[in-house]
Amino acid sequence: MTIVQDFPEASARYKTDMAQTIENSLKTYGMRIDDYLKKLLPVRDDYLSEPIWYHMESGGKRMRPALCLIVCEAMGGNPDEAVPFAAAVEVLHNMFLMHDDIEDGDTMRRDKPTVWVKYGTANAINAGDYLLGRAYHAILKSNLSFEKKLKLLDIFTITYEKTVEGQALDINWRGSTDFTIEHYLQIVELKTAYYLTCGMVGGAVVAGRSDNVIEKIWELGKSMGPAFQIRDDLIDLTQGKGRGGVIGSDIKEGKPSFLYAYTLSQAGAGDRERLIEIMLKPRESTSSRVVNEVITLYNKYDAINYSQKYAEGLVEKAFKIIEEIPVEDKTTFREIARFMAQRTA
Numbered sequence: 001m002t003i004v005q006d007f008p009e010a011s012a013r014y015k016t017d018m019a020q021t022i023e024n025s026l027k028t029y030g031m032r033i034d035d036y037l038k039k040l041l042p043v044r045d046d047y048l049s050e051p052i053w054y055h056m057e058s059g060g061k062r063m064r065p066a067l068c069l070i071v072c073e074a075m076g077g078n079p080d081e082a083v084p085f086a087a088a089v090e091v092l093h094n095m096f097l098m099h100d101d102i103e104d105g106d107t108m109r110r111d112k113p114t115v116w117v118k119y120g121t122a123n124a125i126n127a128g129d130y131l132l133g134r135a136y137h138a139i140l141k142s143n144l145s146f147e148k149k150l151k152l153l154d155i156f157t158i159t160y161e162k163t164v165e166g167q168a169l170d171i172n173w174r175g176s177t178d179f180t181i182e183h184y185l186q187i188v189e190l191k192t193a194y195y196l197t198c199g200m201v202g203g204a205v206v207a208g209r210s211d212n213v214i215e216k217i218w219e220l221g222k223s224m225g226p227a228f229q230i231r232d233d234l235i236d237l238t239q240g241k242g243r244g245g246v247i248g249s250d251i252k253e254g255k256p257s258f259l260y261a262y263t264l265s266q267a268g269a270g271d272r273e274r275l276i277e278i279m280l281k282p283r284e285s286t287s288s289r290v291v292n293e294v295i296t297l298y299n300k301y302d303a304i305n306y307s308q309k310y311a312e313g314l315v316e317k318a319f320k321i322i323e324e325i326p327v328e329d330k331t332t333f334r335e336i337a338r339f340m341a342q343r344t345a
Contacts, residue, residue, distance in 0.1 A: 234256050
């Protein structure tokens with residue numbers, strides 16, 4: 001049986017000098033919000049600070065705030081002015097992760113026990129709620145014009161609402177017997193596209209760009225977001241997702257992934273019935289052997305290769321949208337889009 005380990009073809013394409021530059025830029029720009037985060041979320045010995053910083057210091061990539069600052073600068077703005085909004089996006093991200101881990105029953109995050117496992121469900125929910133309030137605080141207290149603050153609050157609120165709508169579909173379509181690629185794309189446009197693009201749109205707002213430019217970036221996210229999430233589905237079949245070496249967490253929780261949707265559409269009656277049966281199993285009843293059985297089905301119907309190609313097709317679509325964004329140097333945007341479909345962790 002073959003289990004995906006490193007996606008060698010994608011890795012070979014990914015390891016270009018420019019791609020490495022983008023990855024390094026994401027790390028560098030992401031770190032620029034750390035000092036601000038410590039002011040926004042003071043490190044204290046109390047019931048809120050301890051679980052929050054246990055989670056925040058567990059090795060997150062700070063990718064979303066980095067995209068905010070990179071786009072702001074690429075649009076001719078001052079990235080320092082975008083730091084509060086970038087931090088708000090990162091805080092929202094961590095709030096969602098805390099709550100998602102409870103909803104999904106995930107016990108490991110970034111190779112350590114999740115907040116709800118270590119501190120209890122009530123503390124994890126409460127800490128997440130507090131994070132949402134502090135995210136709004138960051139936007140409201142930023143040194144920006146009233147008009148820009150209002151736009152950022154609108155962007156942030158829309159993203160929050162759409163992500164929750166997408167999560168509702170994700171939760172309730174798990175193990176669905178008639179789940180399709182169209183259903184999957186509906187989920188990820190809500191749950192991933194807005195969420196991933198929010199920081200980029202905010203960066204453009206801080207840079208003073210027009211509503212037309214902002215609409216183009218939202219449109220770009222509708223391609224980049226699904227590409228990012230399909231890649232995330234693939235990474236879940238490796239040890240790169242930070243689940244303490246666990247492979248196939250999405251399978252264990254019956255998550256409606258792209259791989260699941262595609263395999264359902266291609267499988268024979270017997271395999272289809274068995275796949276649905278496994279995805280409907282309780283998490284605690286889904287052993288590693290059963291996970292491997294699903295991965296075997298994915299390989300049998302070429303779902304893994306198809307998924308990667310589909311993600312790369314979305315990147316090509318993103319490239320066409322990037323050509324319509326009025327900036328002189330489009331290289332940064334192209335490499336960000338390519339990164340979404342070729343990252344390895």
